[in-house]
Amino acid sequence: xLKVEQNPLFLSMQEGKNYTIYxxxxxxxxxxxxxxxxxxxxxxxxxxxxxxxxxxxxxxLMASLDTKARLSTLHITxxxxxxxATYFCAVEDGGATNKLIFGTGTLLAVQP
Amino acid sequence: xxGVTQTPKFQVLKTGQSMTLQCAQDxxxxxxxxxxxxxxxxxxxxxxxxxxxxxxxxxxxxxxxxxxxxxREFSLRLESAAPSQTSVYFCASSEQGxxxxxxxxxxxxxxx
Numbered sequence: 001x002l003k004v005e006q007n008p009l010f011l012s013m014q015e016g017k018n019y020t021i022y023x024x025x026x027x028x029x030x031x032x033x034x035x036x037x038x039x040x041x042x043x044x045x046x047x048x049x050x051x052x053x054x055x056x057x058x059x060x061l062m063a064s065l066d067t068k069a070r071l072s073t074l075h076i077t078x079x080x081x082x083x084x085a086t087y088f089c090a091v092e093d094g095g096a097t098n099k100l101i102f103g104t105g106t107l108l109a110v111q112p
Numbered sequence: 113x114x115g116v117t118q119t120p121k122f123q124v125l126k127t128g129q130s131m132t133l134q135c136a137q138d139x140x141x142x143x144x145x146x147x148x149x150x151x152x153x154x155x156x157x158x159x160x161x162x163x164x165x166x167x168x169x170x171x172x173x174x175x176x177x178x179x180x181x182x183x184r185e186f187s188l189r190l191e192s193a194a195p196s197q198t199s200v201y202f203c204a205s206s207e208q209g210x211x212x213x214x215x216x217x218x219x220x221x222x223x224x
Contacts, residue, residue, distance in 0.1 A: 042217045088155065090213075
């Protein structure tokens with residue numbers, strides 16, 4: 001059974017600082033997704049990582065995937081307040097019917 | 113283009129009452145999902161439907177039933193609501209063979 005773990009669960013950081021969110025998963029998978037959720041809102045797709053070594057960047061966020069280590073990272077560079085949100089990773093649970101299994105989420109609060 | 117539409121957005125039920133959460137998508141997606149989101153637990157899959165006419169249990173199916181009415185619509189029914197079902201419910205859809213999921217706005221359900 002696929003398990004997905006994120007850490008930290010909560011991250012308070014100052015504007016201008018860098019930090020990394022980690023996503024570990026328990027069984028082999030080649031597809032991993034990062035989502036953002038603002039308070040009271042739905043989930044918005046940020047990144048789709050499809051293969052080992054994949055790296056995607058958008059603004060101050062960069063996501064990478066290491067399928068051999070079963071690890072993905074979401075790196076935040078020079079954080080700004082607008083990045084405050086909850087970030088989820090989700091891993092494809094393969095088999096006859098593909099579905100996504102989500103991590104617990106990381107609540108990011110960027111302080112001025 | 114509305115994407116994924118859920119109704120209602122908010123609902124309060126008494127213990128033992130029943131209700132159906134509605135979900136419709138206009139992206140011609142084959143796969144549809146119901147998740148629940150609880151604090152500190154991420155999103156957990158309740159049921160999914162890989163294609164019209166098929167449904168399967170996810171991680172937390174107990175107390176729920178689903179109907180894939182047609183390709184567009186996937187409903188979630190609570191036959192006898194319990195306080196443990198207080199949660200935010202998200203419907204999502206994705207293309208066949210592709211698990212990047214697009215989410216509705218969510219239904220905030222409170223069972224008292």
